[in-house]
Amino acid sequence: MRQLCPFGTHRVLEPLGVLPQAAKRLDNEMTCFDNEMLIDVTTLNVDSASFTQIKQVCNADIERMKTMILDIVQTRGKLQNPVTGSGGMLLGTIAKIGKDFRTTLKVGDEIATLVSLSLTPLLIKQITKIHLTKDQVDIVGQAILFQTGIYAKIPADLDRHLVLSALDVAGAPAQVKRLVKPGDTVLIIGAAGKSGMLCAYQAKMNATQTGRVIGVVNDPLQLPDLISLGVVDDIIIGDATNSLFIYNEVMRLTNHRKVDVTVNVVNVPNTEMASILPTRDHGIVYFFGMATSFQKAALGAEGVASEATLMIGNGYTTGHAELTLNLLRESKTLHEIFMRRYGPKGV
Numbered sequence: 001m002r003q004l005c006p007f008g009t010h011r012v013l014e015p016l017g018v019l020p021q022a023a024k025r026l027d028n029e030m031t032c033f034d035n036e037m038l039i040d041v042t043t044l045n046v047d048s049a050s051f052t053q054i055k056q057v058c059n060a061d062i063e064r065m066k067t068m069i070l071d072i073v074q075t076r077g078k079l080q081n082p083v084t085g086s087g088g089m090l091l092g093t094i095a096k097i098g099k100d101f102r103t104t105l106k107v108g109d110e111i112a113t114l115v116s117l118s119l120t121p122l123l124i125k126q127i128t129k130i131h132l133t134k135d136q137v138d139i140v141g142q143a144i145l146f147q148t149g150i151y152a153k154i155p156a157d158l159d160r161h162l163v164l165s166a167l168d169v170a171g172a173p174a175q176v177k178r179l180v181k182p183g184d185t186v187l188i189i190g191a192a193g194k195s196g197m198l199c200a201y202q203a204k205m206n207a208t209q210t211g212r213v214i215g216v217v218n219d220p221l222q223l224p225d226l227i228s229l230g231v232v233d234d235i236i237i238g239d240a241t242n243s244l245f246i247y248n249e250v251m252r253l254t255n256h257r258k259v260d261v262t263v264n265v266v267n268v269p270n271t272e273m274a275s276i277l278p279t280r281d282h283g284i285v286y287f288f289g290m291a292t293s294f295q296k297a298a299l300g301a302e303g304v305a306s307e308a309t310l311m312i313g314n315g316y317t318t319g320h321a322e323l324t325l326n327l328l329r330e331s332k333t334l335h336e337i338f339m340r341r342y343g344p345k346g347v
Contacts, residue, residue, distance in 0.1 A: 191215025
């Protein structure tokens with residue numbers, strides 16, 4: 001009889017003594033222990049950095065991507081990309097609730113998990129569809145949620161696909177709400193993406209009309225949606241891996257005044273210095289994207305004598321799920337963009 005742990009260490013196969021996220025292999029046998037919840041999974045919302053890496057390696061070949069994802073889960077007992085280290089989250093219905101798992105929900109309720117797939121025991125029986133532009137994978141399978149794992153019941157007033165996409169990045173706008181003050185100048189790198197648009201909207205709410213939001217996008221085709229949202233004061237079109245270009249463009253726009261807060265939500269590596277250089281000393285750089293390198297950020301800041309405060313994105317903030325869904329409820333434009341991109345008929 002195994003000793004059950006609220007953090008799920010009873011599922012760790014290798015190496016022993018670590019928590020599930022750090023484990024190389026998890027036990028993904030779908031037996032629901034007393035302190036667990038068993039979920040029938042319908043959709044995986046793969047972390048953007050992970051999905052992009054898989055898509056690039058497989059040249060966007062659907063069958064190759066299916067094979068790669070299945071191999072990862074079969075090897076590790078969870079969906080944790082060995083290159084990016086990241087996972088994602090899932091959508092499913094509750095199949096069974098262990099007697100020691102405290103919840104007000106019941107079997108049959110539809111939920112989205114708010115913990116990473118990199119720590120979630122997962123069994124995939126079949127991949128039925130991969131949505132290349134939505135970072136989503138429809139499957140037949142099951143997963144285990146530990147008693148310390150958080151989740152959200154899918155609300156009746158919002159589309160389930162929309163909710164899944166938004167909750168995957170719910171930590172980002174919630175942190176922006178905590179970090180941005182009235183009058184701040186905010187730089188958002190990756191402003192036209194899923195988390196970027198939510199962050200831009202929240203940043204403008206906090207900074208108010210006395211503040212300023214600058215967005216960085218890498219493709220002119222991303223401009224119409226961002227412009228229609230009406231919350232970005234200036235837009236820089238450019239490659240965020242070119243740190244000096246981004247720095248010079250920000251300095252041009254701000255009359256050589258560095259920004260107060262930078263939010264990095266891109267899904268590609270080597271954008272650390274484009275975030276640090278334009279940020280003032282004692283300002284804040286919030287790295288939410290999973291492609292961020294701690295070493296490059298820390299040593300790069302040291303190398304340019306920056307005293308900016310560097311924050312690693314934490315996907316959890318109290319009330320982050322409801323805050324993010326409320327942004328979609330209050331902004332018709334934001335809701336329409338998300339439905340077009342990530343809804344059931346999304347591209």
